[in-house]
Amino acid sequence: MLFKLTAALIGLVSFPVAIPLLVRASSAIDGVTLLAGYHTAFNVVGVLVLLPVVDRFTRLVERILPERGSPLTRCLDTSALETPIVAVEAVRRTIARALAAVSGSVEAAQAAASCGEPVRLGKDAISVPEAVDALRQAQVFLSDVTGPPDSDDEQRRLTSTLHALDHASRLAETASGGIDFGTLDGGPDEVRAGQLCADAMRSVASVAGEVAAPPATAQSLWATPASRGADTTSGAARLSTEKALIELKRCATDLGELQRSYRRATLGAVANGTLTADVAIVRVDTLRSLEALAYHAWRSAAHLVGRSD
Helix, strand or coil: HHHHHHHHHHHHHHHHHHHHHHHHHCCCHHHHHHHHHHHHHHHHHHHHHHHHHHHHHHHHHHHCCCCHHHCHCCCCCCHHHHHHHHHHHHHHHHHHHHHHHHHHHHHHHHHHHHHCCCCCCCCCCCCHHHHHHHHHHHHHHHHCCCCCCHHHHHHHHHHHHHHHHHHHHHHHHHHCCCCCCCCCCHHHHHHHHHHHHHHHHHHHHHHHHCCCCCCCHHHCCCCCCCCCCCCCCCCCHHHHHHHHHHHHHHHHHHHHHHHHHHHHHHHHHCCCCCEEECHHHHHHHHHHHHHHHHHHHHHHHHCCCCCCC
């Protein structure tokens, strides 16, 4: 409406110049064509006038009409449900935003625990419960899609998105379970486990940031069967995503191995009287949670970009 009003104002101001030109042209051009041409012309002029100030114009519109609801679910527009591939892309971007929110919260919790301070999220930070709710909404949204995808590639994309959604939900639920990072005593294995988890959270945030980018960039990250393993056309975005996925897999694998050896050693410490049973079990549960965070982050990110092999 603001754009139309601006264009109309420009049209009114230009009447003294435009009307003589229209009268002169009316002898050679019929009235309907002339009206359509004039209407198109003042719209084009409005665009040309607003283009240099488009950023300020956008900020003005955002102040007048702020977004409602969670920023995680803004892509879940019901109009996308008519086209399965559009709906799937909307869910992919929602998953990516939720992954970024959860990874940021986990990193903040780890940092606070290492300093012995309470967790302080930034002003615009999104909480883990909000991410859990967004992922549930994404699940309901996908259930309402009209009809199956048209092609085999679109079906694979939907399947991978469902896998990514499942792992992202498990990641968010694990993070929302109240992991007490302060229960670990700072031994070598525990320090290494914390570092591996932090590395995994940074890597999944990197992948999520690429997927949540503008559609043209996000679409280029999807690995179709023809491009899998050999596509170098999407440049730095694809390379950074590949590196992040390799790092995620390393963190998840190393944490899995560490968790198993740590469990044996910690529970064995109960038998020789070094630890009490309740302390040992809490520590084992905490490390198991770190392993689950890294694993689900890796699998969700891999499925999100079609590299689950």
